[in-house]
Amino acid sequence: xxxxxxxxxxKEDLFADNRRAAETLRARLxxxxxxxxxxxxxxxxxxxSLIMQTVAALAGELRLGVIEADxxxxxxxxxxxxxxxxxLQLRTGGFCHVxxxxxxxxxxxLPLKDLDLVILENVGNLVCPAExxxxxxxxxMILSVPEGDDKPLKYPLMFSVCNALVxxxxxxxxxxxxxxxxxxxxxxxxxxxxxxFPLSCRTGEGIEAWTDWLRREVAAFLN
Amino acid sequence: MHELPVIEEIxxxxxxxxxxxxVSRVVTINLEVGSFSDLEDAWLQRYFDHCSxxxxxxxxxxxxxxxxxxxTCRRCNHVFTLAAPGTDKTGCPLCGAVDIVLDGRxxxxxxxxxxx
Numbered sequence: 001x002x003x004x005x006x007x008x009x010x011k012e013d014l015f016a017d018n019r020r021a022a023e024t025l026r027a028r029l030x031x032x033x034x035x036x037x038x039x040x041x042x043x044x045x046x047x048x049s050l051i052m053q054t055v056a057a058l059a060g061e062l063r064l065g066v067i068e069a070d071x072x073x074x075x076x077x078x079x080x081x082x083x084x085x086x087x088l089q090l091r092t093g094g095f096c097h098v099x100x101x102x103x104x105x106x107x108x109x110l111p112l113k114d115l116d117l118v119i120l121e122n123v124g125n126l127v128c129p130a131e132x133x134x135x136x137x138x139x140x141m142i143l144s145v146p147e148g149d150d151k152p153l154k155y156p157l158m159f160s161v162c163n164a165l166v167x168x169x170x171x172x173x174x175x176x177x178x179x180x181x182x183x184x185x186x187x188x189x190x191x192x193x194x195x196x197f198p199l200s201c202r203t204g205e206g207i208e209a210w211t212d213w214l215r216r217e218v219a220a221f222l223n
Numbered sequence: 224m225h226e227l228p229v230i231e232e233i234x235x236x237x238x239x240x241x242x243x244x245x246v247s248r249v250v251t252i253n254l255e256v257g258s259f260s261d262l263e264d265a266w267l268q269r270y271f272d273h274c275s276x277x278x279x280x281x282x283x284x285x286x287x288x289x290x291x292x293x294x295t296c297r298r299c300n301h302v303f304t305l306a307a308p309g310t311d312k313t314g315c316p317l318c319g320a321v322d323i324v325l326d327g328r329x330x331x332x333x334x335x336x337x338x339x
Contacts, residue, residue: 002250004339005250005337005338005339006244006246006337006338006339007335007336007337008240008241008244008246008335008336008337008338009334009335010236010237010240010333010334010335010336011332011333011334011335012236012240012332012333013330013331013332013333014229014232014233014236014330014331014332014333015232015330015331017232095225095228096225097225127261128225130329131225131260131329155261156259157259157260157261157329160259160325161329185321188321188322189314189321189323190325191325192297192321192322192323192324
């Protein structure tokens with residue numbers, strides 16, 4: 001260090017504000033007894049399709065709401081709202097992720113005390129959303145078969161911060177060299193506790209194991 | 224891809240500490256970055272240069288210190304530094320188990336400033 005230069009200890013973590021906002025949000029959700037699921041995936045992996053399937057399976061027993069985060073469109077919220085579920089579009093205006101403050105504002109627009117489960121569809125992206133705590137009770141991600149089984153190697157953070165991994169488009173498996181076994185091994189190395197759900201939103205095969213897991217998580221949260 | 228919000232937050236923290244210590248110029252910012260972070264070093268500096276214009280942190284250099292993720296083996300409790308992400312070699316180097324708990328893989332920590 002050059003003479004005259006002094007060293008100032010800072011020792012501050014970035015995103016500490018966001019983590020605090022996330023904790024505040026979790027407390028608010030506990031008070032209103034609303035489970036928030038943060039759903040992340042690449043564009044086209046099937047986030048909206050999985051939400052539609054999940055809503056169809058759970059609508060009779062749980063009061064559901066959906067927040068659709070998108071950089072700049074309304075199409076997903078319109079799709080979900082057409083199914084009769086309260087849906088809110090959160091336009092991030094160019095942001096590649098949502099953070100706890102944005103989610104808090106969106107939740108203020110939903111009748112939280114009348115909702116048991118809110119699904120947050122995060123921005124389609126395997127990089128940025130992994131870095132920001134949204135205040136969710138659980139995080140889940142989707143990897144679709146056409147994306148390849150090497151994705152845990154390329155986006156390790158995303159695979160290490162989620163509680164559940166949905167492997168969508170299993171009806172494509174026979175057309176590709178994707179190996180669910182290889183994927184499972186790679187995921188376990190990053191995240192031994194990850195729950196895996198191979199399924200196809202198109203055929204409906206495997207959906208039940210996923211909705212059973214979500215049902216159990218919500219029940220555990222509400223009790 | 225979210226270098227800009229990261230930089231805005233870094234700058235806010237840096238300016239707070241710079242003013243508290245009454246410095247006239249920030250020369251270097253020592254920033255620790257988790258090894259799983261995907262931020263581009265060059266873009267961080269570029270955004271920083273843009274955002275810091277006209278402040279005491281103008282022309283400061285970001286010194287990025289990549290902090291490797293550590294793993295703790297659940298079978299033999301061995302603690303080790305993890306190989307860079309992007310490989311299949313993340314098992315315990317001692318016993319070979321792949322059941323490990325990761326730590327320190329993400330996040331940003333401003334360790335210190337060098338200032339005049």
